[in-house]
Amino acid sequence: MNKISTIPHKIIGVAVIWNDQKQILIDRRLPKGTMAGLWEFPGGKIESRETIEECIGREILEELGIKIEVGIHLITINHTYSHLQVTLTVYHCRHLAGIPQAIECAEIRWVSLDELDDFSFPEANLAIITALRKGQNDN
Numbered sequence: 001m002n003k004i005s006t007i008p009h010k011i012i013g014v015a016v017i018w019n020d021q022k023q024i025l026i027d028r029r030l031p032k033g034t035m036a037g038l039w040e041f042p043g044g045k046i047e048s049r050e051t052i053e054e055c056i057g058r059e060i061l062e063e064l065g066i067k068i069e070v071g072i073h074l075i076t077i078n079h080t081y082s083h084l085q086v087t088l089t090v091y092h093c094r095h096l097a098g099i100p101q102a103i104e105c106a107e108i109r110w111v112s113l114d115e116l117d118d119f120s121f122p123e124a125n126l127a128i129i130t131a132l133r134k135g136q137n138d139n
């Protein structure tokens with residue numbers, strides 16, 4: 001008999017936030033909960049009646065207290081974890097104002113593309129990081 005999948009599906013807006021030093025902002029997830037302690041690109045769930053760009057701007061203000069410009073789409077990843085399915089819609093963004101604060105995460109860092117290898121990310125992020133590196137080679 002076919003088993004109907006009942007695992008939750010989250011639609012997430014994700015920001016790759018660049019500063020003027022060509023660094024990217026990453027945050028470390030809290031020590032408890034889903035994917036505890038892993039690093040990620042900041043973002044969160046889309047709410048009804050907002051666009052993905054609005055979602056990203058809102059989440060970044062809520063989670064980090066900074067203003068960003070949401071730029072071009074980088075990649076959309078559909079990934080299934082054991083108990084969760086995620087759609088990560090990732091945009092290049094630019095830091096505009098404010099000093100990032102760890103409001104809803106454990107830690108934050110500005111890192112270069114090369115330094116991303118020193119941090120542990122959720123499985124779905126491999127494709128995001130590959131897309132970022134590919135983009136770098138095109139420049």
Ligand SMILES: Nc1nc2c([nH]c(=O)n2[C@H]2C[C@H](O)[C@@H](COP(=O)(O)OP(=O)(O)OP(=O)(O)O)O2)c(=O)[nH]1
Binds near residue numbers: 035
């Ligand atoms: N923001 C973000 N989420 C990611 C990344 N990679 C990845 O697998 N995810 C997953 C982790 C979470 O399950 C989900 C993000 O959802 P969320 O931030 O709204 O939810 P959460 O689990 O932190 O907490 P909650 O609000 O559901 O309690 O996407 C990433 O790079 N950035």
Ligand SMILES: [Mg+2]
Binds near residue numbers: 044045
């Ligand atoms: Mg979040």
